Amino acid sequence: MTRRLRLAIPNKGRLVEPTVRLLRDAGLVFEAGERALVARVQNFDLDILFVRTNDVVEFVADGVAELGVTGLDLVAEAGSDVPQLRTLGFGRCRLTIAVPNDSPFRAPEDLAGLRVATSHMNLTKSFFASRSIPVDVIPVSGAAEVAPRLGLAEAIVDLVSTGSTMVANGLRPIEEVFDSEAVLLANSAALRDRADVLDTIQTMLSATLAARDRKYLMMNAPESRLAELEDLLPGLESPSIIPLAHKGMVAIHSVVEADAVWSLLPRLKTAGASGILILPIEKLVS
Numbered sequence: 001m002t003r004r005l006r007l008a009i010p011n012k013g014r015l016v017e018p019t020v021r022l023l024r025d026a027g028l029v030f031e032a033g034e035r036a037l038v039a040r041v042q043n044f045d046l047d048i049l050f051v052r053t054n055d056v057v058e059f060v061a062d063g064v065a066e067l068g069v070t071g072l073d074l075v076a077e078a079g080s081d082v083p084q085l086r087t088l089g090f091g092r093c094r095l096t097i098a099v100p101n102d103s104p105f106r107a108p109e110d111l112a113g114l115r116v117a118t119s120h121m122n123l124t125k126s127f128f129a130s131r132s133i134p135v136d137v138i139p140v141s142g143a144a145e146v147a148p149r150l151g152l153a154e155a156i157v158d159l160v161s162t163g164s165t166m167v168a169n170g171l172r173p174i175e176e177v178f179d180s181e182a183v184l185l186a187n188s189a190a191l192r193d194r195a196d197v198l199d200t201i202q203t204m205l206s207a208t209l210a211a212r213d214r215k216y217l218m219m220n221a222p223e224s225r226l227a228e229l230e231d232l233l234p235g236l237e238s239p240s241i242i243p244l245a246h247k248g249m250v251a252i253h254s255v256v257e258a259d260a261v262w263s264l265l266p267r268l269k270t271a272g273a274s275g276i277l278i279l280p281i282e283k284l285v286s
Ligand code: AMP
Pocket: 010, 012, 013, 014, 015, 053, 070, 071, 072, 073, 074, 091, 092, 093, 159, 160, 161, 162, 180, 181, 182
């Protein structure tokens, strides 16, 4: 008998909330207790393993879990060739070289012969090696941003999303080393042996992510203005046009980019649309 599928996700830190939200939005029902190591999904043949963000890659690569969610930076740092099914659109950050505000350094080359503190040893070493810049890479397990103040290093390589932590620590970025976001990983043997169920989960997550970025628009309009309105509504495919009981009027239904909705509304009204409804989409499979 094949065992229940396992998905390893972070148990702590900034990827937990968006990962759990994605799984719940996808319709998976489970309880994520504070200290639970495993959550049984009630409506799917799946167990969720809560592990350290750093351990997800190894769990999936070794087949302890068939699937995993972690940061692309950690996959690259581990130098792992574990298959990546797709990026997930959250946990976006950049691995960045930063120096104290009052330092004279402007470019990575200025750091030749100096010390760089980081918790991403491999990515940092390979970046400087690729530019043939000799630096002394100092390992820190976290809070690299305090290293310059402690006199441990002249520069750091650390993850930045908004940049406010760096600013608060009197640091300024000089170059980006790596772009990261959360990624869905799969074990390579499971991809071969349990392709169907892995594909189902991937479709489930992809449909949920695609739906988040889109809205369903419904409106009424005079048939005579249809061409004008259709031009405003590129949508996924052509809009649906439905005749209304009132002669000469139609209903238009269309899927549009969520970000575009607010700028679209006044233009739709000017083009004759009325009774405009904006609806959320639950899942979108294209
Ligand atoms: P954690 O240390 O458990 O909070 O998770 C760290 C992971 O979250 C990193 O490896 C990145 O993939 C991701 N991440 C996203 N934004 C940031 C950020 N601003 N700082 C650190 N990690 C981030």
